[in-house]
Amino acid sequence: MDYAATTPVDPRVLRVLLPYFSGKFGNTMSLHSFGQEAKQALEESREVVADLMKAKPKEIIFTSSATESNNLALKGVAFANRNKGRHIIISQIEHPCIMECSKWLEKEGFEITRLPVDKHGLVNPKDVEKAIRKNTILVSIIHASNEIGTIQPIKQIGEAIKRKSEILNLKSKIYFHTDAVQSFAKIPIEVKKMNIDLLSASSHKMYGPKGAACLFVREGTKIEPILHGGGQESSLRSSTVNVPAIVGFAEACKIAKREMKKETQRITRLRDKLIKGVLEKVPDSYLNGHSEKRLFNNANFSFSFVEGESIVIQLDLLGIAASTGSACSSAKLEPSHVLLAIGLKPQEAHGSLRLTLGRWTTEKEINYLLKVLPGIIKRLREISPFKK
Numbered sequence: 001m002d003y004a005a006t007t008p009v010d011p012r013v014l015r016v017l018l019p020y021f022s023g024k025f026g027n028t029m030s031l032h033s034f035g036q037e038a039k040q041a042l043e044e045s046r047e048v049v050a051d052l053m054k055a056k057p058k059e060i061i062f063t064s065s066a067t068e069s070n071n072l073a074l075k076g077v078a079f080a081n082r083n084k085g086r087h088i089i090i091s092q093i094e095h096p097c098i099m100e101c102s103k104w105l106e107k108e109g110f111e112i113t114r115l116p117v118d119k120h121g122l123v124n125p126k127d128v129e130k131a132i133r134k135n136t137i138l139v140s141i142i143h144a145s146n147e148i149g150t151i152q153p154i155k156q157i158g159e160a161i162k163r164k165s166e167i168l169n170l171k172s173k174i175y176f177h178t179d180a181v182q183s184f185a186k187i188p189i190e191v192k193k194m195n196i197d198l199l200s201a202s203s204h205k206m207y208g209p210k211g212a213a214c215l216f217v218r219e220g221t222k223i224e225p226i227l228h229g230g231g232q233e234s235s236l237r238s239s240t241v242n243v244p245a246i247v248g249f250a251e252a253c254k255i256a257k258r259e260m261k262k263e264t265q266r267i268t269r270l271r272d273k274l275i276k277g278v279l280e281k282v283p284d285s286y287l288n289g290h291s292e293k294r295l296f297n298n299a300n301f302s303f304s305f306v307e308g309e310s311i312v313i314q315l316d317l318l319g320i321a322a323s324t325g326s327a328c329s330s331a332k333l334e335p336s337h338v339l340l341a342i343g344l345k346p347q348e349a350h351g352s353l354r355l356t357l358g359r360w361t362t363e364k365e366i367n368y369l370l371k372v373l374p375g376i377i378k379r380l381r382e383i384s385p386f387k388k
């Protein structure tokens with residue numbers, strides 16, 4: 001129950017990508033037929049990934065991870081547009097790679113506004129509008145929270161950016177980036193309709209392999225590379241292209257397109273059963289995030305008087321993989337910045353548990369979790385120094 005951390009590669013994906021490790025191993029930059037075979041697989045993959053977000057193939061830049069995509073989006077746009085302004089807007093609930101990248105940009109002389117969210121984790125488009133100034137060059141807001149699953153009103157935020165740009169009569173564009181790592185391939189995304197200029201997605205969160213991700217860069221966007229070299233990926237991301245991983249990423253997109261609707265219905269039902277069961281069976285338990293505007297596979301709870309880490313360890317002993325927050329920050333002992341941003345006190349934030357469902361989660365597993373969790377919380381509360 002930790003599919004938000006990473007997913008297994010779908011066997012159908014694995015079958016398609018394997019030949020590109022040995023038989024079809026060419027370098028996409030080579031002129032000979034091995035290279036051209038790899039190049040063709042790369043370009044076909046680009047079309048498939050673009051199709052799932054209704055972008056043009058040439059607007060997809062393949063990278064190695066969403067951390068890299070997010071760094072490229074922020075640093076690339078910041079440095080390419082620094083003569084127009086140095087102000088960037090993000091939210092207080094971004095993934096650590098956006099948070100840390102922003103801190104680094106601050107040291108480089110950029111100014112960062114970190115917008116608050118409401119108790120459900122929602123950014124108000126009006127707050128975005130208010131925060132925009134004449135020197136704003138970029139807004140980056142996460143599409144769906146990796147911790148609490150809240151889905152942001154991305155289209156409305158994009159509209160607010162356009163509206164304020166017109167009011168301020170800005171000559172240059174304010175770019176809008178969204179980190180869609182947890183939402184891409186789960187909910188329908190149309191970049192143009194949703195007013196998105198840049199979007200990050202990652203293969204290993206959607207049953208593709210690790211080592212492949214992408215950044216959608218709308219045609220005409222002023223952006224600089226952070227890796228310089230042989231000029232691959234329209235000179236925005238030099239490096240020999242990881243063809244097997246990208247072919248797998250594309251196959252995962254094809255499956256998602258075909259199965260998204262059915263999978264959404266199946267997992268939503270299981271997730272709702274899980275939420276209802278936990279809230280009924282465990283006293284002093286709360287659901288974090290929005291009740292409806294949330295990812296269909298995410299349930300994030302707070303349990304008073306216990307620590308999330310202890311729950312995760314107890315669940316692990318029973319063969320259940322869970323998380324306290326995001327995989328990247330769960331090794332830290334500080335409470336989640338996302339839970340603090342939605343107004344939880346540090347002690348409440350420490351008692352959080354994230355359960356994320358996926359393609360192979362079964363009803364039997366949900367029943368098992370519901371059977372063992374109440375007892376775990378009860379036992380932990382008995383020895384808790386925070387108990388009532």
Ligand SMILES: Cc1ncc(COP(=O)(O)O)c(C=O)c1O
Binds near residue numbers: 066068142203
């Ligand atoms: C919302 C979000 N953004 C970015 C990342 C980083 O992705 P990657 O593991 O591909 O670097 C993650 C991974 O946890 C994520 O959940």
